[in-house]
Amino acid sequence: MKTRIASVEEVRSDFARQGYICDDDIAMAVFLAAQLRKPVLVEGPPGVGKTELAKAAAAFLNAPLVRLQCYEGLDEARALYEWKYGKQLLYTQLLKEKLADVLGDASTLEASMQRLAGFGDAFYSEEFLQPRPLLQALRSDDPPVLLIDEIDKADQEFEAFLLELLSDYQVSIPELGTVTARSEPLVFLTSNNTRELSDALKRRCLHLYIPFPDRKLEEQIIAARVPEIDASLRKQLALFVSRLRQMDLKKQPAISETIDWARALVLLNADALAPETVEATLRLLLKHEEDLVSARAELPRLLKPE
Structure with a gap:
């Protein structure tokens, strides 16, 4: 480290x-x-x-x-540790078969209990511990x-x-x-x-x-994660997403979704945000139907040059 x-x-x-x-x-x-x-x-x-x-x-x-x-x-139990119950059960079954050997010459109930107690502690040892994160x-x-x-x-x-x-x-x-x-x-x-x-x-x-990034920072993020995208398209994309996040949406587009959209536009050989391209790929940004309906109604404003 x-x-x-x-x-x-x-x-x-x-x-x-x-x-x-x-x-x-x-x-x-x-x-x-x-x-x-x-x-x-x-x-x-x-x-x-x-x-x-x-x-x-x-x-x-x-x-x-x-x-x-x-x-x-x-x-x-899920976050810290749990005991390997299956392994404990298996050992318990094996111990039953060796019970006479374990008790040995213990002549009283108290002595037998003490002898067994020692083995009980062994079942909660490191050997049976399952560490969690x-x-x-x-x-x-x-x-x-x-x-x-x-x-x-x-x-x-x-x-x-x-x-x-x-x-x-x-x-x-x-x-x-x-x-x-x-x-x-x-x-x-x-x-x-x-x-x-x-x-x-x-x-x-x-x-x-950490808030959503401003346009300048989002452009830098896109440039770092999708370096093959055209600079002009990158600027248009960041402006579009910035305007989209200002709308009253059920779920705002995440940075990872912006990056996915940028990669999709590169795959489609897009050099500008044409309305038909945005229509076809908008689901990469918005994951709720009501958000898609709202965004499509606002496309002329969202795509308006700065």
């Missing part, structure tokens, strides 16, 4: 080489998080590059990426980048469970005790703002908000 970051500009330039175009706020957040070993809470609308930020940071730091995708009902990150020998994606989709109980990890880089496992990170991970939590996160979680994190 990269052990030292010289400057904010180093973050920005390395991200740009990867095709991730970022502004000063993003570069500063990554720089401070890596230097201070603080988690980063990245908020913003869907599709602005929050998840890609963690991937770019892992590539920049030459660190393994461990990802936990959050969802409603996620609990610590959080535990994998803590056990990594090389400092990883841990991505806790869409934390706002998880329940408040799970959010509270994360507080120990975010503050001390450790977790408590009842059967094994406290597990502390071998190498402190760089943690990114992303949120689409579907619910308000707790102050306790926010206090433990650096905060970064």
Whole structure:
């Protein structure tokens, strides 16, 4: 893993080489998080590059990426660890056949229980532990980048469970005790703002908000990800998407969808945003029928030269 970051500009330039175009706020957040070993809470609308930020940071730091995708009902058994119940059951069946050997010369019920208790503890040892993403990150020998994606989709109980990890880089496992990170991970939590996160979680994190890019930045992103696109078409595309996002849509076009659209236009050998081309490819940008109807009604305005 990269052990030292010289400057904010180093973050920005390395991200740009990867095709991730970022502004000063993003570069500063990554720089401070890596230097201070603080988690980063990245908020913003869907599709602005929050998840890609963690991937770019892992590539920049030459660190393994461990990802936990959050969802409603996620609990610590799915996020931290679970026991290999099938293996435990198999060993239990084998132990039954060896019960006489295990009990040996135990002559009383109490002695027999003590003898069996020792084997009961063995069933909750490392051999039967199945690590999940959080535990994998803590056990990594090389400092990883841990991505806790869409934390706002998880329940408040799970959010509270994360507080120990975010503050001390450790977790408590009842059967094994406290597990502390071998190498402190760089943690990114992303949120689409579907619910308000707790102050306790926010206090433990650096905060970064990523909005949709302005036209100039989106042009730079398209140029980096679709370098073969004509400069004039790239400018028209960024203007069209900017105007589209100003409409009252059910789902705003994500940056990834803008990139897909740009690639499609290149494949179609388009050199300008002609109405018929836009009509044929608009579904790459808009994924709800009511949004398509609204956009088609506004095409003359959306395509009007600046």
